[in-house]
Amino acid sequence: MRYRLVIFDLDGTLLDTIDDLAAALNAARRMNGLRQQDVSQVRSFVGNGVVKLIERSLEADPGIYDETLRDRLLKDNISYYASHCIGRTRPYDGIQALLGRLKGMNIMLACISNKDNRPSTMLVNRFFLGVFDYCTGSVEGVKRKPDPEVIDRCLSYLGVSPEDCVLIGDSDVDIATAVNAGISSISVGWGYRSREFLLESGAMSLCMNPLDLWQLLQ
Numbered sequence: 001m002r003y004r005l006v007i008f009d010l011d012g013t014l015l016d017t018i019d020d021l022a023a024a025l026n027a028a029r030r031m032n033g034l035r036q037q038d039v040s041q042v043r044s045f046v047g048n049g050v051v052k053l054i055e056r057s058l059e060a061d062p063g064i065y066d067e068t069l070r071d072r073l074l075k076d077n078i079s080y081y082a083s084h085c086i087g088r089t090r091p092y093d094g095i096q097a098l099l100g101r102l103k104g105m106n107i108m109l110a111c112i113s114n115k116d117n118r119p120s121t122m123l124v125n126r127f128f129l130g131v132f133d134y135c136t137g138s139v140e141g142v143k144r145k146p147d148p149e150v151i152d153r154c155l156s157y158l159g160v161s162p163e164d165c166v167l168i169g170d171s172d173v174d175i176a177t178a179v180n181a182g183i184s185s186i187s188v189g190w191g192y193r194s195r196e197f198l199l200e201s202g203a204m205s206l207c208m209n210p211l212d213l214w215q216l217l218q
Contacts, residue, residue, distance in 0.1 A: 006109055007168065010124070022039045092210065111132050112134075170198075185205070
């Protein structure tokens with residue numbers, strides 16, 4: 001194995017969370033008298049944390065954006081998602097087997113998400129308890145991906161150098177994070193961005209299923 005540490009994104013990489021993300025967003029929109037948005041539309045909003053998700057959702061309805069409405073939607077979305085984040089969320093096929101194989105080879109594993117830390121931790125504990133050596137969602141005072149700070153903190157905590165780790169993710173945000181942190185990356189095409197989009201965004205390597213990912217990690 002060429003890497004000592006494999007860092008995973010969460011949404012769209014380890015877990016298919018889109019149905020629960022869309023349900024929470026639409027619950028918040030319903031509470032505020034706004035039309036519902038379909039899952040395919042919500043998918044395009046995901047990747048930069050909940051604030052950006054809410055802003056993109058509002059921007060999809062021209063002429064209604066204002067900060068007061070944004071703040072209400074944000075509060076309602078966070079509240080709803082906190083108690084409904086596991087309803088239809090599941091690991092992608094082959095992910096748990098992949099993680100098990102990596103653990104069996106004594107490879108360190110980390111999960112770094114732009115999702116708020118509370119639901120991120122809840123989901124990891126629900127589906128991957130005891131798997132990760134380091135796990136964090138978005139924390140106040142720490143810059144989100146694509147800023148390299150989150151990667152630097154992980155490497156420092158685990159005592160790993162940049163050349164010995166790789167970031168696995170499904171978005172352009174993950175590609176940019178790896179570039180900014182000076183680490184390798186592998187993009188996955190089973191998440192919330194298309195193969196074509198990832199290649200246009202500068203994907204270093206690309207795989208379409210966890211078995212292919214296992215082979216790329218060798």
